[in-house]
Amino acid sequence: MLSIKDLAVSFRTRRGTVDAVKGISLEVASGETLGIVGESGSGKSVTSYALMRILDAGGTIKAGEVTYGGVDLRRASEREMGDIRGREISMIFQNPRAALNPIRKVGHQIADVLRRHSRATAGDAKAKVVEAMEAVMIRDAEARYHAYPFELSGGMCQRIVCAIALACDPRLLIADEPTTGLDITTQKAVMDLVTSLIRARNMSAIVITHDLGLAAQYCDRIAVMKDGQIVETGRSVDVFTAPTHDYTRRLVDATPREGASIRSLLPAEARTPEPPHKRSTRPLLEVRDLVKTFAGKSGPVHAVKGVSFTVNEGQTVGLVGESGCGKSTTSSMIVRLLDPTSGEIRFAGEDLAKIPLQKFARDPRRAQIQMVFQDATDSLNPRHTARASIEEPLKRLTNGNGAARRARVEELAELTGLPGHLLDRFPHQLSGGQKARVGIARAIAVNPRLLILDEPTAALDVSIQAVVLNLLADLRARLGMSYLFVSHDLHVVRLLCDHVVVMRGGEIVEQGAAADVMGAPSHDYTRSLLEAAPNPPSRKTAA
Amino acid sequence: MSIAETHRRQSTLDHIVYVLRDNPVTLVAFAMFAVLILAAVFGPSLVPYDPLASDATKALQPPSAAHWFGTDNLGRDVFSRVVVATRLDLLISVAAVALSFLVGSALGAAAGYWGGWLDAGLSRILDTIMAFPLFVLAMGIVAALGNTIENIIYATAIINLPFYARLVRAEVNIRRESGFVLAAKISGNSNLRVLALHIFPNALPPMMVQVSLNLGWAILNAAGLSFIGLGVRPPTAEWGIMVAEGANFIVSGEWWLALFPGAALMLAVFTFNLLGDGLRDIVDPRRRT
Numbered sequence: 001m002l003s004i005k006d007l008a009v010s011f012r013t014r015r016g017t018v019d020a021v022k023g024i025s026l027e028v029a030s031g032e033t034l035g036i037v038g039e040s041g042s043g044k045s046v047t048s049y050a051l052m053r054i055l056d057a058g059g060t061i062k063a064g065e066v067t068y069g070g071v072d073l074r075r076a077s078e079r080e081m082g083d084i085r086g087r088e089i090s091m092i093f094q095n096p097r098a099a100l101n102p103i104r105k106v107g108h109q110i111a112d113v114l115r116r117h118s119r120a121t122a123g124d125a126k127a128k129v130v131e132a133m134e135a136v137m138i139r140d141a142e143a144r145y146h147a148y149p150f151e152l153s154g155g156m157c158q159r160i161v162c163a164i165a166l167a168c169d170p171r172l173l174i175a176d177e178p179t180t181g182l183d184i185t186t187q188k189a190v191m192d193l194v195t196s197l198i199r200a201r202n203m204s205a206i207v208i209t210h211d212l213g214l215a216a217q218y219c220d221r222i223a224v225m226k227d228g229q230i231v232e233t234g235r236s237v238d239v240f241t242a243p244t245h246d247y248t249r250r251l252v253d254a255t256p257r258e259g260a261s262i263r264s265l266l267p268a269e270a271r272t273p274e275p276p277h278k279r280s281t282r283p284l285l286e287v288r289d290l291v292k293t294f295a296g297k298s299g300p301v302h303a304v305k306g307v308s309f310t311v312n313e314g315q316t317v318g319l320v321g322e323s324g325c326g327k328s329t330t331s332s333m334i335v336r337l338l339d340p341t342s343g344e345i346r347f348a349g350e351d352l353a354k355i356p357l358q359k360f361a362r363d364p365r366r367a368q369i370q371m372v373f374q375d376a377t378d379s380l381n382p383r384h385t386a387r388a389s390i391e392e393p394l395k396r397l398t399n400g401n402g403a404a405r406r407a408r409v410e411e412l413a414e415l416t417g418l419p420g421h422l423l424d425r426f427p428h429q430l431s432g433g434q435k436a437r438v439g440i441a442r443a444i445a446v447n448p449r450l451l452i453l454d455e456p457t458a459a460l461d462v463s464i465q466a467v468v469l470n471l472l473a474d475l476r477a478r479l480g481m482s483y484l485f486v487s488h489d490l491h492v493v494r495l496l497c498d499h500v501v502v503m504r505g506g507e508i509v510e511q512g513a514a515a516d517v518m519g520a521p522s523h524d525y526t527r528s529l530l531e532a533a534p535n536p537p538s539r540k541t542a543a
Numbered sequence: 544m545s546i547a548e549t550h551r552r553q554s555t556l557d558h559i560v561y562v563l564r565d566n567p568v569t570l571v572a573f574a575m576f577a578v579l580i581l582a583a584v585f586g587p588s589l590v591p592y593d594p595l596a597s598d599a600t601k602a603l604q605p606p607s608a609a610h611w612f613g614t615d616n617l618g619r620d621v622f623s624r625v626v627v628a629t630r631l632d633l634l635i636s637v638a639a640v641a642l643s644f645l646v647g648s649a650l651g652a653a654a655g656y657w658g659g660w661l662d663a664g665l666s667r668i669l670d671t672i673m674a675f676p677l678f679v680l681a682m683g684i685v686a687a688l689g690n691t692i693e694n695i696i697y698a699t700a701i702i703n704l705p706f707y708a709r710l711v712r713a714e715v716n717i718r719r720e721s722g723f724v725l726a727a728k729i730s731g732n733s734n735l736r737v738l739a740l741h742i743f744p745n746a747l748p749p750m751m752v753q754v755s756l757n758l759g760w761a762i763l764n765a766a767g768l769s770f771i772g773l774g775v776r777p778p779t780a781e782w783g784i785m786v787a788e789g790a791n792f793i794v795s796g797e798w799w800l801a802l803f804p805g806a807a808l809m810l811a812v813f814t815f816n817l818l819g820d821g822l823r824d825i826v827d828p829r830r831r832t
Contacts, residue, residue: 337725358734366731379722383744383828389726396731426828442726 001204002028002051002089002172007064009043009050009228020046022228023064028172033198033205035215035236037251038225039461040432044208045094047225048174052091053081068172087117090165092194094177096157100149106160107133107145110167117168129167136163137193154323155186159193166197173198173205179214183322184488188532191218210461212255213534216240224248254466256491258535262473265466265495275477278314279498283346284482285311285334285450290343290353292329303329305506306343311450311499316476316483318497318514320490320529326506328454331486335371335452336360347450367397370448374455376435380427386413386438387423390445397446412441415478417471433464437471444475452484457492469496490533494518502526562824569821575814582629592620594627594780603797613799615785616792621799624780625807631781632811635692636761639699640754646700647707648743648750654708655715656738662712669705677702681764685773695774699761710753714746748827752819759815766808782808 009021021043028034038044049055051066051073066073068089076084085091093099101109110129114120120128126145133141136159149157158178165173175194179187195218198205209215215222216236223233224247232245243249254265263271292304304326311317321327332338334345336352345352347365360366370393373379380389387409394405413420416437427435436456443451453472457465473496476483487493493500494514501511502525510523521527563570587594592610598618606613612621654662672680684698718724719742727741728734766783768774775781777788782804789800 335729337728361728361731361733366729369729371726371729373722373726375722379726381723381727381741381745384723392727392732393730396736428829439726442730 001030001032001069002026002206003065003067004047004051005065005067007047007050007066008062009046009055009059010062011056012058012060019062020059020228021050024225024228024230026223026230026233028204028206030171030204031202032221033195033207033219035219035222036206036208036225037210037212037215037222039210039251039463041227042225043228044225045176048091048176048206048208052085052089052174054085083117086113086165086170087168088170089172089174090168090170092158092161092165092173092175092178094180096154096161097149099161100157102149105146105148106152106157107147110160110164113164113167119168129163132163132167133160135166135197136160138163153186154182155190158182158186158190162190162194162197166201169201171203173203174208175205176208177210178207180210184490185322185528185532187214188534194218211534212240212251212462213257217534224251250463254462256462256465256489256495258491258494260491260495262469262495266470274473277316277473277477278480280313282313283310284313284315284348285484286344286346287330287334288344288346290330290333290345291341292326292333292338293341302506304333304340307501307503307506307508309501309508309511311482311484313449313482314476314480315499316485316497318493318500319484319486319503320488320493320500321503322488322529324505325503327486327503330503331371331452331454331484334450334484335369336366367393367446368449369452370443370446370450371452371454372436372439372443372456375459376432376439376456377427377459379439380435382427385424385426386418386430386434389427389438390423390441393442393445408445409441412445415444415475416441417467431464432460433467436460436464436468440468440471440475444479444481447479448481450482450484452486454486455488458487458489465492472496490518490529502529559825562821566821566824568817569824572814572817572821575810576818579629579633579811579814582626583633584630586626586629590620590623590626592623594619594624595778603792603800605797606799612803613797615788615800616797621785621803624785625782625803628780628782628785628804629807629811631692631775631779632762632765632783632808635696635699635765636758639696639761639765640703640757642696642700643703643707643757644750644754647704648711648746650704651708651711652715652738652743652746655712656719656734656742658716665708666712669708672701673705678764678767681768682771682773685768690773690776692775695765695768698768699764702764703757703761706753706757707750710749711743711746714749715742718742718745748823751822751826755815755819755822758818759812762808762811762815 004024004026006023006025007021008019008023010017010019024047036044036047050061053073061074100106107126107129110132111120111125114125114128130141130145133144138144138156138159152160178194179190182190191214207215207219219236221233222236222239223230224239224245226247232239232243232248239248240252243252250267253267256265261274263274288308289306290304291306294301294303307330309317319327319330329338333340336357339357340353343353347369352365355363390409390412391405394400394408400408409423410420413423418434418437418441422430422434430438457468460468469492475481485493485497497514500514500517502509502517502523504525510517510521510526517526518530521530563573596619601614601618602616604610604614610620610622612625615621650665654665681698681702684701685694688694688697724737724741727737732741765774766786769781769783770787775784777784785804786801789804792800
């Protein structure tokens with residue numbers, strides 16, 4: 001149905017041309033779902049943009065053929081492409097909020113597509129839109145027709161984007177990271193919906209994702225891309241259970257899954273035995289009845305409704321939940337970026353909640369609680385070099401002179417595996433994994449006793465995530481820190497945590513030893529979280 | 544100096560060279576800016592005639608080899624006067640822009656960071672300033688305070704203040720909750736330090752565009768005030784007055800009196816307008832790839 005032959009795409013940049021896609025060949029049969037899997041920069045999105053002919057300025061298709069149902073997409077006129085896009089081939093974009101026009105009602109946005117391809121007239125557009133919305137399981141579609149994107153949840157927005165993509169019954173659907181940024185239960189709902197629609201309408205689909213587990217679960221075939229080339233294609237089960245290419249094997253290993261240990265995520269040659277970390281039963285942090293209520297426009301918003309848990313010295317506690325469950329608010333209060341409405345934050349026996357935020361910057365205990373942020377890019381000052389960022393807490397919280405600080409920064413770089421020559425680079429000159437290391441080095445610079453990790457690997461590729469998780473495991477063994485690990489990914493939490501706290505709607509629904517909570521969840525919500533996580537077929541250990 | 548610092552200095556220089564080479568318009572703008580600076584610094588010692596010396600026998604001569612831009616009604620050399628005036632015009636605009644940059648940045652940053660009543664109060668005051676026709680406001684200030692160069696500077700600074708304050712307020716506001724600000728707080732920085740050392744420098748690139756545009760406006764404003772008789776007084780050489788005085792002679796055919804100072808004014812404004820993008824690229828480390 002779709003055939004790509006030797007496609008090569010290059011971009012003109014300030015530093016000469018960059019080959020993003022270097023001659024790839026793909027076939028998508030009618031009714032087939034193909035997964036294109038790769039890490040960031042592998043050229044997987046560019047491939048889809050190229051075949052839709054929506055490359056950015058500066059990007060050109062250098063060579064190759066793209067044929068869809070006998071039409072040469074490379075030579076089709078812009079007008080023909082306009083007819084093909086949406087009606088024959090349509091696309092679901094990565095960020096549903098960015099893909100929707102924020103100031104138009106979602107119903108109108110769906111109607112636009114229908115009318116562009118003459119599937120509806122002004123008279124019957126609304127009825128057809130409601131039909132399209134119902135097809136993607138939007139309840140109460142009549143009322144939602146008049147909603148603006150900001151009034152809908154992320155999952156709902158993605159359903160609208162699906163409705164737009166599917167409105168004109170395309171034959172081929174391209175989904176570019178359709179569930180990145182969505183909660184795990186929403187991800188499951190959206191993916192189940194999309195695949196059932198694809199099957200029901202006998203469409204073909206290309207699912208582009210960085211998540212091998214997701215691709216393995218939902219696609220018939222998988223193509224693994226790396227550096228603009230396809231390294232392996234095959235049936236999903238085969239690719240996952242018996243990868244033939246080294247890179248695929250590394251990718252499969254790095255995907256967190258049931259039964260994996262933290263070291264097994266790394267490539268085989270890097271698997272050293274995991275150092276044990278000392279745990280005592282002495283509590284370091286005791287959170288008691290912590291409450292945070294924000295003043296909202298329509299009455300108070302109860303973000304955290306009285307949570308209590310304990311982090312012992314040397315222990316790693318996972319705080320798990322979906323977006324909006326209050327886990328980030330809780331961690332902000334503990335790290336003292338936010339004053340709690342009520343409750344106690346007892347750190348080493350003393351209640352920190354009593355110290356106002358303004359004064360805490362100068363408190364000696366400031367150095368003892370540090371944090372690694374979710375988005376390494378956002379958490380580094382774009383005008384500061386890596387060195388300056390790591391040095392910042394040393395300057396403010398320790399008394400060492402310039403030379404001592406410099407030595408310490410270099411020591412930290414080594415500790416976190418950051419090559420020394422990168423220290424003088426600015427954040428935009430570093431890769432995601434390097435930025436994560438800078439963030440970790442900064443957080444441990446002043447020897448904190450408690451490190452709060454707010455989804456430290458959420459923005460990273462799986463192979464980098466594997467390395468960073470292992471780095472965190474090594475550091476806690478070496479430095480004896482306690483971690484409070486905030487995450488939505490149960491598989492990741494399982495790897496690192498001793499104790500798990502599951503939050504929902506500002507309350508703790510379940511907590512206990514990691515093995516117990518994961519192995520035998522007592523609460524329905526925990527169970528649904530565990531079920532929603534993509535569960536790829538396990539690999540034969542013989543390899 | 545350590546190796547790292549040398550390296551950094553080197554890369555800053557490289558970056559400036561890169562920006563200039565990358566964009567010919569920026570290169571032209573910087574070249575023109577250099578000419579203006581040279582004229583301002585060395586102009587008075589380079590010009591062929593005393594800009595204030597009148598010579599009735601040579602009044603109103605058209606441009607010639609001896610007097611490139613001709614002479615005015617008092618026989619003064621227009622070229623010398625145009626060149627000498629550069630210093631005063633640049634001084635007024637740079638001082639005014641520096642003043643509004645400093646005060647506007649401080650006010651805007653405080654409003655954007657702390658918000659609340661401070662923001663509300665300040666924003667209304669700035670709105671009030673902007674509600675006036677700005678040139679009329681400047682006229683009023685100079686007329687009320689007295690006809691001196693300092694007062695022209697203050698007036699120009701006040702009418703430009705809201706632009707800086709608003710820009711900084713918006714830039715600070717979008718960054719006050721960003722990750723690197725939270726990280727700076729956790730690193731033990733007080734609010735003031737977070738604002739001054741972490742957030743404000745990130746507002747510099749758009750500020751640079753504003754600064755260079757404003758330098759152009761400030762020159763026009765100062766010249767405009769002189770043109771209508773407020774501000775700099777004759778016989779001081781200043782582009783605005785020269786255009787004003789020369790305007791009387793255009794009807795009788797002595798076009799060079801007004802044309803050359805006007806052209807200098809236009810060139811200066813043009814230079815500053817072109818300068819903006821280049822300056823922004825230079826102060827933005829993200830452009831260094």
